Amino acid sequence: MSQQEIDRLVDQDYKYGFVTDIESDTLPPGLNEDVIREISTRKGEPVWLLEWRLEAYKKWLEMAPPEWAHVDYPPIDFQSISYFSAPKKQGDGPKSLDEVDPALIETYNKLGIPLEEQKMLAGVAVDAVFDSVSVVTTFKEKLHEAGVVFCPLSEAVHSHPELVKKFLGSVVPQNDNYYAALNSAVFSDGSFVYIPKGVRCPMELSTYFRINQQNTGQFERTLIVAEEGSYVSYLEGCTAPQRDENQLHAAVVELVAETDAEIKYSTVQNWFAGDDDGKGGIYNFVTKRGECRGDRAKISWTQLETGSAITWKYPSCVLKGADSLGEFYSVAVTGKKQQADTGTKMIHIGPRTRSTIISKGISTARGQNAYRGLVKVLPGAVDARNFTQCDSLLIGDQCGAHTFPYVEAEEPSAQLEHEATTSKVSDDQLFYLRTRGMSEEDALNMVVNGFCKEVFQKLPMEFAVEAEALLGITLEGAVG
Amino acid sequence: MLSIRNLHARVGDKPILKGIDLEVNAGEVHAIMGPNGSGKSTLSSVLAGREDYEVTDGEVIYMGQNLLDLEPEERAWAGVFMSFQYPVEIPGVKNIYLLKAAVNAIREHRGLTELKAAEFLKLVREKLKVMQMDEAFLHRNVNEGFSGGEKKRNEILQMQLLEPTLALLDETDSGLDVDALRVVGEGINRMRSPERSVLLVTHYQRLLDIVKPDFVHVLTQGEIKLSGDYRLAERLEREGYEGIEAA
Ligand SMILES: Nc1ncnc2c1ncn2[C@@H]1O[C@H](COP(=O)(O)OP(=O)(O)OP(=O)(O)O)[C@@H](O)[C@H]1O
Numbered sequence: 001m002s003q004q005e006i007d008r009l010v011d012q013d014y015k016y017g018f019v020t021d022i023e024s025d026t027l028p029p030g031l032n033e034d035v036i037r038e039i040s041t042r043k044g045e046p047v048w049l050l051e052w053r054l055e056a057y058k059k060w061l062e063m064a065p066p067e068w069a070h071v072d073y074p075p076i077d078f079q080s081i082s083y084f085s086a087p088k089k090q091g092d093g094p095k096s097l098d099e100v101d102p103a104l105i106e107t108y109n110k111l112g113i114p115l116e117e118q119k120m121l122a123g124v125a126v127d128a129v130f131d132s133v134s135v136v137t138t139f140k141e142k143l144h145e146a147g148v149v150f151c152p153l154s155e156a157v158h159s160h161p162e163l164v165k166k167f168l169g170s171v172v173p174q175n176d177n178y179y180a181a182l183n184s185a186v187f188s189d190g191s192f193v194y195i196p197k198g199v200r201c202p203m204e205l206s207t208y209f210r211i212n213q214q215n216t217g218q219f220e221r222t223l224i225v226a227e228e229g230s231y232v233s234y235l236e237g238c239t240a241p242q243r244d245e246n247q248l249h250a251a252v253v254e255l256v257a258e259t260d261a262e263i264k265y266s267t268v269q270n271w272f273a274g275d276d277d278g279k280g281g282i283y284n285f286v287t288k289r290g291e292c293r294g295d296r297a298k299i300s301w302t303q304l305e306t307g308s309a310i311t312w313k314y315p316s317c318v319l320k321g322a323d324s325l326g327e328f329y330s331v332a333v334t335g336k337k338q339q340a341d342t343g344t345k346m347i348h349i350g351p352r353t354r355s356t357i358i359s360k361g362i363s364t365a366r367g368q369n370a371y372r373g374l375v376k377v378l379p380g381a382v383d384a385r386n387f388t389q390c391d392s393l394l395i396g397d398q399c400g401a402h403t404f405p406y407v408e409a410e411e412p413s414a415q416l417e418h419e420a421t422t423s424k425v426s427d428d429q430l431f432y433l434r435t436r437g438m439s440e441e442d443a444l445n446m447v448v449n450g451f452c453k454e455v456f457q458k459l460p461m462e463f464a465v466e467a468e469a470l471l472g473i474t475l476e477g478a479v480g
Numbered sequence: 481m482l483s484i485r486n487l488h489a490r491v492g493d494k495p496i497l498k499g500i501d502l503e504v505n506a507g508e509v510h511a512i513m514g515p516n517g518s519g520k521s522t523l524s525s526v527l528a529g530r531e532d533y534e535v536t537d538g539e540v541i542y543m544g545q546n547l548l549d550l551e552p553e554e555r556a557w558a559g560v561f562m563s564f565q566y567p568v569e570i571p572g573v574k575n576i577y578l579l580k581a582a583v584n585a586i587r588e589h590r591g592l593t594e595l596k597a598a599e600f601l602k603l604v605r606e607k608l609k610v611m612q613m614d615e616a617f618l619h620r621n622v623n624e625g626f627s628g629g630e631k632k633r634n635e636i637l638q639m640q641l642l643e644p645t646l647a648l649l650d651e652t653d654s655g656l657d658v659d660a661l662r663v664v665g666e667g668i669n670r671m672r673s674p675e676r677s678v679l680l681v682t683h684y685q686r687l688l689d690i691v692k693p694d695f696v697h698v699l700t701q702g703e704i705k706l707s708g709d710y711r712l713a714e715r716l717e718r719e720g721y722e723g724i725e726a727a
């Protein structure tokens with residue numbers, strides 16, 4: 001954004017005026033201080049949070065959108081977006097699965113998602129006697145007994161203000177980057193997780209999350225805190241395709257791992273990618289960062305990205321504690337006209353900190369896949385070690401893969417290893433498998449799943465299976 | 481079972497097969513011999529359905545069907561199996577996973593029920609024993625890091641599991657040590673039956689001493705120049721191709 005445009009934004013009066021319509025669930029498009037006040041009021045937030053948002057907004061106005069990513073898209077008109085929309089009420093959705101788009105149901109079935117969950121995902125109004133409701137209650141009790149806090153961030157602001165105040169923005173500062181600043185100013189909702197000292201979270205938070213999906217909006221914000229010696233595994237997203245009328249998504253995820261704590265954060269994302277020309281797809285600009293604050297803390301990011309028209313995302317680890325460990329395992333698939341610019345940053349600060357990066361990029365059709373990684377070793381990170389492996393797989397010859405590994409080592413004792421490969425799914429491989437009775441599509445799936453195995457192994461079991469199925473669906477029509 | 485008539489095939493502009501005629505009846509073993517580059521692998525690949533080769537003339541009838549109309553997987557379902565001269569590596573895919581998927585894909589098309597994990601394991605262990613292979617091979621990635629001989633054994637293991645009607649074995653004996661040659665040869669012999677035919681591409685007499693062929697053909701420059709019985713192989717061993725061509 002040019003200085004001129006910024007000035008224009010700052011100076012302009014909101015074109016449509018600002019009218020509070022109490023009946024309406026959605027604010028009219030546009031962004032200014034009044035809009036932010038309104039968001040905060042509607043959510044019933046405490047004053048400190050409103051001030052925090054306003055501070056972020058001021059910083060955002062002074063920033064420009066990043067231009068260095070290997071992606072190409074028309075400029076976004078931030079004044080044409082509506083920044084608040086109340087969660088949809090029950091009863092607004094379809095009355096039964098019969099009213100849901102059959103194509104969606106077919107995909108659910110291919111993914112093996114149980115019928116009751118399908119209803120949840122499709123937003124079908126469900127009866128009070130619905131099984132999963134009691135399942136949710138059981139989960140809640142179990143978590144409560146363990147002392148785990150797991151609730152929407154908007155709720156945590158009221159129930160645990162001291163925790164939210166202490167940790168919010170402590171990993172991703174408001175002005176970290178353009179989209180993080182925007183998110184800080186207007187974030188809608190997201191999850192808050194707090195695992196007390198020494199507690200091993202009694203379940204995968206994914207399980208709960210899936211059947212308790214909420215409309216978190218386009219500016220999602222998640223905060224996970226693992227106190228000393230605790231453990232949690234969290235799964236974000238879902239293999240089911242998600243359509244959203246909001247084109248721009250700018251999420252922020254912050255993780256804090258104290259001494260000896262471990263956080264496993266897995267993402268399976270399948271945003272609508274747009275049509276074959278990329279029209280109508282989601283722009284997904286995400287800031288995800290974890291901080292290993294204590295010694296021997298461990299954070300690992302595992303992700304499967306198949307959707308979005310444009311993805312711009314670098315889950316990162318800041319390794320402060322001595323002997324702390326950061327991991328990044330990623331599979332990113334781009335097809336159609338999708339563009340992905342993803343990767344990770346590993347910042348080594350403490351002595352003997354270690355990190356592992358395994359990135360698998362798959363490009364088909366006219367997809368463009370870029371890996372961008374930074375390994376930074378600060379002075380004092382004695383004997384820090386990193387291993388990076390970037391593998392790209394090309395299917396067809398109209399797609400592309402690009403790797404941009406950056407290394408900044410300011411500590412002479414650091415040991416950094418980097419390996420990169422680019423391969424094509426070879427005709428030999430497909431022919432070999434077909435002579436063994438596999439259809440061309442199954443053959444391709446087998447080769448691609450083999451390519452992704454190191455990453456899928458890191459996903460929670462039930463999702464690894466779904467991830468394979470999802471990959472299969474994504475690649476349908478990629479050969480032949 | 482298999483009638484190849486006047487088969488011509490080329491890669492790009494280069495003609496490789498220049499009119500192959502061959503009749504293979506059920507239960508027969510035919511050995512195909514011939515100098516390097518004469519078109520032996522091309523013949524097997526065309527029969528298995530490799531798309532790099534363009535068939536420009538001729539036809540292939542397999543069990544009453546026009547074989548050339550079928551996709552490679554359809555040929556596999558119909559009972560055609562090819563053992564590769566250079567088996568292909570599939571990184572990240574465990575051998576057992578491929579074997580099970582292959583067995584079940586073919587069973588499905590033969591109207592048989594899918595083998596469950598335990599049943600399959602029992603079957604594959606039996607075959608491993610025949611091939612004198614260690615169970616560890618099941619858990620390694622397909623052909624990745626296998627020695628030349630191990631790859632060939634693995635191919636014959638697959639043949640044992642898939643029970644083809646027509647086996648195309650391309651230089652399955654190359655790179656095998658003496659003991660392995662016997663294991664592989666006996667593995668092939670076990671599969672011989674009145675319903676099953678084998679096309680055996682080889683350069684050496686020694687495999688034919690174990691798997692005794694009904695017919696031997698010499699393929700030179702894309703044509704079958706000479707056919708005979710087992711004794712033709714012995715003659716080749718003594719006189720070489722040059723001697724035979726001169727005669
Ligand atoms: N894909 C291809 N592109 C170009 N030339 C090819 C291709 N495949 C085969 N050829 C050529 O066709 C000829 C026959 O090859 P083929 O592999 O069938 O020989 P072969 O009889 O199996 O030889 P060998 O005994 O060495 O295995 C060779 O000259 C080879 O170079």
Ligand SMILES: [Mg+2]
Nearest residue numbers: 520521522565
């Ligand atoms: Mg050959």
